[in-house]
Amino acid sequence: MATPHSVIWNTLGEPGFLSAFNLSVDLSYAAQITGAINGLLWTGGAVGCVAAAWTSNVYGRKWTMNVAAVISTIGGALQAGSVNATMLIVARFITGWGIGMMAVLVPIFQAEVSPPGSRGLFVGQHGSWTVTGDAISGWIGVGTYYSSSLSFQWRFPFAVQCLFPLLLLVCSPWVPESPRWLLTQGREADAWKIITALHSNPNSDPDQVYAREEFNQMVKQVEMDAELWLNKGGIKQLVTKPSYRKRMWMGFFTQYATQSTGAMVVYNYIVTLYKDLGFAGAKVLMLGAAYITVAAASNFLAAVLMDRMGRIRLLLIGLTGCAVSLSLECAMLAQFGGTDDLVGNALGVFFIFCFIFFYAGGIDATSYVYCAEIFPNHVRFEGMGWSMVGTFLSTIFIRPLPQTKGLSLEEINGKFGDTVAAHFDEEQYTRRQAGGDPQEMAKMAAEVLIEVSEQRS
Template identity: 65%
Template structure:
């Protein structure tokens, strides 16, 4: 039983405006690098060495800002709440987009990229956390997986806008309009924010139990499958007891230092960071950020290059959605391994195509090269992209989820700073041989995940609280215990002859027998 309502789905979809922001910001410069007006305005068309340095800086500072955003939101989302942090990230993204739209020189453009990267990094951490904390266990892969789906949708929107503006006779409009569109999605998120409640798990951390219950009741109201709202009461009781127990253990154990000293937390911090690092070590961001260069190396040019880039991320969005549909059935680890293996094989074939046909007019060889690039994104988006966000957002306990997810996403941005930052120089000097690095790293990552990551079913179908037991931590209440199952039948509470929905306090009392740590 999904136990989610239209209210739940509405919140998830509003939150994906942050995902769209993240995807659009990531992609807009990839397409802009193919706009003649942009290249001529910033003097990037005549001096290839200067162009490589500037383009590398464009992409490097975005990731540096993203890393700062991760650190920022790790604190704000815990101190001020998920919703406040969401609005703050949107404001930062709008400011960065406005400065970038009005840039008159390379220095101003680079600074604006850092600012918008800061806002983007905050959203990259916050949105999947928020989505995970308002999603039921059985559908968490589907709902949180929308983050990856809509990131790629943002990529696709940026790509197709770039295709359209390429044919504009106004050279300034060619690149300023796509960049200005970066402000649209975070502005829309701010407008829609009144319809987004605070995370009930964060409210419980603040001791605001009644407010948290009101939200949980709405999130999981399902008059057809659960007319009495028993599931919502069970989940709320589990959430409240887990927060109480974890808070006591957190304070008693010495606070934040436990992220390093406590083995169960340390393991999850390592796993989250490695998952995001491994995703970037496939070379996905290098391929996408420098797709114009990649296609030119295959002998293609002009508007056709931008069309192929837009089609590439459109396929990615569709594959992410399919991934979200099957994730709750297949499991996270299995999808990660499938995606990594597929990316490694496809990138190996691509290197062969480059070595044999790169820069030539061989139609068949270049066509195969383009086809293999699309196969690469099929495996990346279908196995790794959405899965990595879901996995990292759900393996951490509520009271350290913001720190854990932030640390995981730092793995993305640090890897991107390295791989994308040196990309222009590497592709100019060693060309396709640069991709051999990612083939080698992916092979190592596959072995590490296969050997040291828990089995695929570790998080599938479990509540966020019950996942703790898989890492050796205590669980205050298990929803599948015998006494809790009995409550689902709608039997009388405290001899009143009424349903559980009429007496939420009865569930609290009868569930005490299940609150002993296991």
């Protein structure tokens, strides 16, 4: 599975990247560029979700998979070759488009070719291998940190992400088309060949009874769904038919809720979190890579457990664990962030790892499986596409919110484009006050009063 969305977190910790895009000098500019780099990825992802929902039904699952692989490869190549921030931001949007298509396509394809009793295990591999790719990317970032070439530090990880979609393209001739999609196209003979190849067991079921019964169910369901779809008005049923509408909102809410845990915020800014806890240099990248490695192992655990425990129980355990872990992590940052308290900072790291264990072990793979299952065959891609839009929108909506920390109520007006009569940075004043002498503080206070008086006059 491709890993283009995972590269950026460790890239933000590479000195070569910060130097190439002038992100280590002007912190305000750095925050804007970082926000755009991450935000445009998720915007592209939302567009990709919608695109995949349409192309998968019209042109098939394999065609969509190959197109998504090509788009992801182009996006990764453009990121690796970026010469300025604008080019990088555009490349992130293209990469996000490919990610969005893959996020919709892969779990549904896996669901459509998996037997019911082990569908959770097979579809859960989507999250497991995606995060495994993330972990590989993280350790590559650790290695390139030690490179003497500042350009190689960040360009090579961006380039490596192209490898996985290229491998997908090379292996695509051996990937079968979804038998359920073939049935919607009237290609029953082709669908039967794939079902027998995937679900027949010559040793225990020489007469292919299981495959025949499963195939018969598929055929009858496709015929009934197609008739109802045409008679009831087509695509508008996603809104007008209560059972479809319920599924649409359940899928959207499930994916929106998973990202509302803060998972992507923690993931994209994990380097910053570790720095705030007092860590620096390669140690930050190592902790980040270890974080993703735990996520990969936890996703595999979820894939094994969900057919035994059920989807909803795992989701509830994961959501509860994330809420508790993140609350404790925030407490550690508030109490010990920026200090040299070893115990407090160690606890901060521990709760970050607790968070990813609960998220990956209870929510990540499980949410993809659940959303891929709940929709009827003929609207499964529209439903999954809408669900995944929830994932990307949840991240996009939070990013534009202005930061109000440390600002007076009057200064906050400026965050929304209104005029501020007089500017006053309380945080800067407090820092100077802590380290200044009485004469200097008195002089500073007098300067502030004079400035305010002149502005009023």
